[in-house]
Amino acid sequence: MMNPLPELPGFEILSVVRAANTYTVCRAVRHEDQRPVVIKVLADRTADPLETERLRHEVAVSAELGGVHAIPWESMEQAGQHRVLVAADRAYVPIETPTLRDVVDICNAVADLHECSLMHLGLGPVQYLRDPATNDVVFEDLRTTRSMVNNRVDRSAMQRERHRLPYLAPELSGRTDHQVDHRADLYALGISFFEWLTGQHPFVATTPIEWIHAHLAIVPPQTDDLNPDLPRGVGKIIDRLLSKDPSDRYMTARAVAQDLDRCIRGEPIATEDEQRRFFQIPSTLYGRDGDLQQLRSFFATITAERSSAGLFISGYSGIGKTSLIMESISDIVAEKGSFVRGKYDQLNRNVPYQG
Structure with a gap:
């Protein structure tokens, strides 16, 4: 991980909003116009063409979303050895320890992303900001997003990014015949929820093969056993999100948000039939x-x-x-x-x- 306060020519770093594994989001002042800005700088100083292209992709996705649930990046600039993304400073606040109400808002943000025909494919517990002006949840990193229309996903590339392995859906492992779609994001949300609500990851692993084995074959512990204070029904929601087969998960992030909202209000969660009103061809093997x-x-x-x-x-x-x-x-x-x-x-x- 890079220095939490990187030295970037042309910018005065004021504070760090988030220091993640592969990038840091900072609040800064740009010297040339003394403008308060928020910037994203990658941890790797090397000018990797692939990473440069991914930054351009994030700028394009942010523009496509119209700044909703996305930092409205305005430009990509060179600062010494680093390429940085620059946007107006909106005083974003990181969501560090989400409440159940925060989790509902995060699910709705993911649902909005999916309804724009985009899969995130990089969700984890450290990923979300609040825009204090609108109270919207904002994704601080959109480099991994892919279109749901032409969803060709390089699964081997996903596995090479070791920091993503703890949140890798089974179908992204390349060891199953299930199609990769937006439900891979729901699995990653389930892992994140488990961590937020129990204080631990559902699996114990260190090497890539151990992580893949866990996602494919190990049944996670019950969240209700680890945190008995959870509202009734939350454990069932997480269990469904962590299903190995995408067909057994929720069909949409919106349905997850609605069920969590029911749990907060003390109401029973929706029946399976209500959740499956969205048509999806199952990947289950029949007749064999x-x-x-x-x-x-x-x-x-x-x-x-x-x-x-x-x-x-x-x-x-x-x-x-x-x-x-x-x-x-x-x-x-x-x-x-x-x-x-x-x-x-x-x-x-x-x-x-x-x-």
Whole structure:
């Protein structure tokens, strides 16, 4: 992590709003016009073209959102060895220890982001500010956002950012066949809520493979056991957010906010049918229970005997061979096994080493 008070030519740093793993948000005065500004500076001083592009992306997303739930960045400037984003100072206040009412507001902010067809894919417990002028929740970092319309996500890149691993949804691990969509944000919210309300992370891990194993295979403890003072129903909300299968989570962040609001008022949370009025094609594998059981039995036998063997799955293209295998990965991960995959595309037979 960088120095909490970085020296930046052209700026007088007044205070640090937030010092995160990869960036610092500061309140400052710009020398050239003596204007009070808020700036974001990355921890890495190297001029990485990818990071520069991500900063430009954040400026574009902020403009697209019209400054709602986003710091309205005006420019990207060079300050010594650093590239910094600059915006007018609105005296943002970090949300350090959220109350349940703060959590409701955060969920509504995430819902607004999703309704603009954007996934955040970088949510964590240290991410949110308050705009005192509007009382809106503001995302202090939007570099990781992706469009929900063309949601091509580089899962391997997400895993390389070690500070994101504690909040990585199972479908972002590359070890499942589930499609990545806005519900990955809901999983990250569930992890954050768990930390805020219990004071600890639901999983214990240190290495990347341990984190991925936890997200795929370990059932988190009950929040009600760790914090008995929580309003009734909050634990069930967190349990649903932390479901391994995206189809078992809430469909929208707005539904999460509404259920939390019911808990605050002492009312029962909504039924599953009410939450599933939003159409979403499930990623659950249907009609292959027998085949899946055969795979699991085969793997269990090999594991118990500590032996080695081969198993071949054949069939016409498109009948679901890959989906069947991907569905069984959780069993391999549960035993801390390794999964290696490759593909030989029949349309690329003329390309050497294409497999």
